[in-house]
Amino acid sequence: MPKIKLVIGYDGTDFHGFARQPGLRTIQGVLEEHLARIHNHPVEVFGSGRTDAGVHARAQVVHFERDVGPPADKYVYLLRRSLPRDIVPILAEEVPDDFHARFSVRTKTYRYTIQRAAIPDVFSHRYTWHEPLSMNVQRMQEAAYDLLGEHDFTSFCASTTHVEDKVRTLFAVDVAQRGTYLDIICSGNGFLQYMVRIIVGTLVDLGEGRLDRQIRQILAARDRSLAGRTAPARGLCLWQVDYEGNEVHNG
Amino acid sequence: MPKIKLVIGYDGTDFHGFARQPGLRTIQGVLEEHLARIHNHPVEVFGSGRTDAGVHARAQVVHFERDVGPPADKYVYLLRRSLPRDIVPILAEEVPDDFHARFSVRTKTYRYTIQRAAIPDVFSHRYTWHEPLSMNVQRMQEAAYDLLGEHDFTSFCASTTHVEDKVRTLFAVDVAQRGTYLDIICSGNGFLQYMVRIIVGTLVDLGEGRLDRQIRQILAARDRSLAGRTAPARGLCLWQVDYEGNEVHNG
Numbered sequence: 001m002p003k004i005k006l007v008i009g010y011d012g013t014d015f016h017g018f019a020r021q022p023g024l025r026t027i028q029g030v031l032e033e034h035l036a037r038i039h040n041h042p043v044e045v046f047g048s049g050r051t052d053a054g055v056h057a058r059a060q061v062v063h064f065e066r067d068v069g070p071p072a073d074k075y076v077y078l079l080r081r082s083l084p085r086d087i088v089p090i091l092a093e094e095v096p097d098d099f100h101a102r103f104s105v106r107t108k109t110y111r112y113t114i115q116r117a118a119i120p121d122v123f124s125h126r127y128t129w130h131e132p133l134s135m136n137v138q139r140m141q142e143a144a145y146d147l148l149g150e151h152d153f154t155s156f157c158a159s160t161t162h163v164e165d166k167v168r169t170l171f172a173v174d175v176a177q178r179g180t181y182l183d184i185i186c187s188g189n190g191f192l193q194y195m196v197r198i199i200v201g202t203l204v205d206l207g208e209g210r211l212d213r214q215i216r217q218i219l220a221a222r223d224r225s226l227a228g229r230t231a232p233a234r235g236l237c238l239w240q241v242d243y244e245g246n247e248v249h250n251g
Numbered sequence: 252m253p254k255i256k257l258v259i260g261y262d263g264t265d266f267h268g269f270a271r272q273p274g275l276r277t278i279q280g281v282l283e284e285h286l287a288r289i290h291n292h293p294v295e296v297f298g299s300g301r302t303d304a305g306v307h308a309r310a311q312v313v314h315f316e317r318d319v320g321p322p323a324d325k326y327v328y329l330l331r332r333s334l335p336r337d338i339v340p341i342l343a344e345e346v347p348d349d350f351h352a353r354f355s356v357r358t359k360t361y362r363y364t365i366q367r368a369a370i371p372d373v374f375s376h377r378y379t380w381h382e383p384l385s386m387n388v389q390r391m392q393e394a395a396y397d398l399l400g401e402h403d404f405t406s407f408c409a410s411t412t413h414v415e416d417k418v419r420t421l422f423a424v425d426v427a428q429r430g431t432y433l434d435i436i437c438s439g440n441g442f443l444q445y446m447v448r449i450i451v452g453t454l455v456d457l458g459e460g461r462l463d464r465q466i467r468q469i470l471a472a473r474d475r476s477l478a479g480r481t482a483p484a485r486g487l488c489l490w491q492v493d494y495e496g497n498e499v500h501n502g
Contacts, residue, residue, distance in 0.1 A: 009373040056374070076370075085376040119327075122260040123307070125336040127374055 001065040003099060004072050006079075007091040010057050013126045013234070014086060017053040018060070027051070027087065031062065034082045039069050046101045048108065048241045049191070054233030056127060058111075059090060061241040063101040099243070107171060107242040109187040112200045112235050117180035128181065129200075129235035135207035137175060137182070143206050144173040144184070146215035147199060154222035156199055157192035158230075166192060166222075175203065185239070194230050202228030252316045254350060255323050257330075258342040261308050264377045264485070265337060268304040269311070278302070278338065282313065285333045290320050297352045299359065299492045300442070305484030307378060309362075310341060312492040314352040350494070358422060358493040360438040363451045363486050368431035379432065380451075380486035386458035388426060388433070394457050395424040395435070397466035398450060405473035407450055408443035409481075417443060417473075426454065436490070445481050453479030 008031070016024040020032065028045050035043040048061045070078060075092035083089065098104075115121065115128040116135070150169040157166060172187040184200050202218070205211035205228030218226045259282070267275040271283065279296050286294040299312045321329060326343035334340065349355075366372065366379040367386075401420040408417060423438040435451050453469070456462035456479030469477045 011373050011376060058373075085371075085381075086373065088371055088373040088376075090370055119341055120336075120339055122262050122309075122337065122339040123378055125262065125339075126377075130336075 001067050002069075002072075003063055003065050003095050003097060004075060005061060005063050005093055005095040005099060005101065006075060006089060007059050007061055008057065009059060009088045009090055011086040011126070012051060012054050012056040015053065017055070018047055018050045027057075027060070028062075030084065030087060034079060035064060037082065038075075038078055039066055048101045048105050048238075051236075051238055052194070052233055055236045055238065056234075057238040059240055060238050061101050061243075063095065063099060101241075104243050105190070105241055106244050107187055107189060107240075108191060108238070109172075109185065109240040109242075110191070110196045111237050111239040112184040112186070112196055112231060113237070114182040114184070114200075114204070114231075114235060115180065116182055124181075126234055127237070129232050131204060133208050135182070135204065136209070137177065137207060140203045140207040141175045143203055143215050144175050147173045147219075151219050152222055153192055153195055153219070155218045155224055155227045156195050156202070157224070158194040158198075159224040161193045163192060168192065168195070173199065196236055197231045197233065198224075198227050198229075200231040200235070204231065205229060252318050253320075253323075254314055254316050254346050254348060255326060256312060256314045256344055256346040256350060256352065257326060257340060258310050258312055259308065260310060260339045260341055262337040262377070263302060263305050263307040266304065268306070269298055269301040278308075278311070279313075281335065281338060285330060286315060288333065289326075289329055290317055299352045299356050299489075302487075302489055303445070303484055306487045306489065307485075308489040310491055311489050312352050312494075314346065314350060352492075355494045356441070356492055357495050358438055358440060358491075359442060359489070360423075360436065360491040360493075361442070361447045362488050362490040363435040363437070363447055363482060364488070365433040365435070365451075365455070365482075365486060366431065367433055375432075377485055378488070380483050382455060384459050386433070386455065387460070388428065388458060391454045391458040392426045394454055394466050395426050398424045398470075402470050403473055404443055404446055404470070406469045406475055406478045407446050407453070408475070409445040409449075410475040412444045414443060419443065419446070424450065447487055448482045448484065449475075449478050449480075451482040451486070455482065456480060 018027045020028040031045050043064050045062045045064050072092050072094040076089045079089040113128045115130045118132050120130040152167050154166045168190050170188040174185045176183045186196050211228050267277050269278045271279040282296050294315050296313045296315050323343050323345040327340045330340040364379045366381045369383050371381040403418050405417045419441050421439040425436045427434045437447050462479050
């Protein structure tokens with residue numbers, strides 16, 4: 001059965017996260033509903049991973065299988081006509097049988113955006129965390145460096161996470177100023193629940209001087225309570241998902 | 252009684268417009284509720300004018316009177332702590348008795364933003380009209396020029412408008428490209444209901460070749476049905492309100 005890979009962007013504000021949940025508006029639920037309409041039968045969508053309620057995506061990747069249906073390159077047009085304005089189809093293409101939106105992922109990149117202006121821009125409030133307190137950005141950058149590489153990230157994930165293996169590899173944690181905004185960009189081979197938001201909350205707590213603990217010490221303890229706050233969902237955006245043999249998937 | 256002038260920005264998406272309406276979430280309603288809490292008694296707010304449901308403001312101006320209460324410059328801090336994130340207080344100052352947020356207005360400026368990229372930016376969907384069809388921007392600029400000056404704008408306002416005098420003066424109607432966005436900026440001494448949105452819809456219809464009529468002919472007819480579409484509310488933003496003796500009121 002032909003397999004279609006679809007890249008979508010979404011404004012997570014009005015969704016209860018990515019994963020289908022009965023009676024709730026979710027990305028997977030809305031997408032499956034519109035794909036079922038196009039094919040006249042149910043279509044199951046597989047995402048590169050879940051995003052939590054309120055989290056956005058510039059370029060989430062999903063796949064689905066279908067026997068008959070329009071050519072791959074028609075999906076963007078058909079879905080754009082049909083989807084609500086807060087989900088935008090960006091790219092669709094046919095992929096080999098062994099492609100899987102989740103299991104073939106090589107690198108995921110998230111961007112978290114903090115708004116630091118004293119007077120917040122009201123048009124960014126859904127997409128940023130307004131935290132105007134003074135921060136030692138250099139200290140945050142140094143702490144970010146200590147997160148790189150392969151670690152057990154138990155201290156940086158929701159304490160309710162049931163995944164057994166909490167070892168992940170971070171390829172980049174960049175803290176970058178952009179005008180009155182501060183972007184924290186994290187790339188890695190996988191992320192645990194709330195991992196980026198706890199990394200961001202911890203870096204901010206360190207930068208503001210609320211927390212006085214070395215990242216190495218927090219990692220080694222494997223104890224969520226030693227890390228900082230969980231930054232709010234609204235500042236987080238799934239930026240890019242990369243697959244083997246494929247450098248950049250989205251514009 | 253001291254009179255306080257307050258400049259606010261708001262994201263109009265989740266409001267039923269500016270004007271207080273029983274049981275509905277409106278800018279005036281929310282603002283009065285929070286000011287009443289600060290003063291421990293009801294406070295009536297007067298705006299520079301209403302904005303319709305879904306319309307935004309970068310810098311709306313309101314005033315209110317109060318006998319006792321905090322110094323003017325404390326309102327921004329107090330309101331920011333208390334208001335929801337989609338209304339942002341920007342500036343507060345004491346003004347002379349004869350100041351009136353509505354009757355003292357000299358110039359109002361609105362910005363309307365059209366998103367023209369084939370693939371819309373999902374994070375702009377609440378603040379723009381996505382209209383990717385090809386447009387003759389030069390033709391739109393020429394038509395905009397014919398709107399300048401004093402005219403009876405009956406053809407460019409909601410046909411249900413009950414105001415008797417529909418003569419207004421436009422000081423500027425600028426059609427400006429900004430990357431893949433097109434801004435239409437209108438300044439004037441006053442605006443009728445839907446006036447900017449009908450101006451924008453008409454300019455777009457002319458630019459796309461859907462409408463083939465001179466602006467002078469539309470103005471002269473004083474007939475709403477000769478003008479173009481009413482552009483959607485979400486692309487419209489009250490940009491600036493200027494008063495006598497005061498050039499710029501907002502950052």
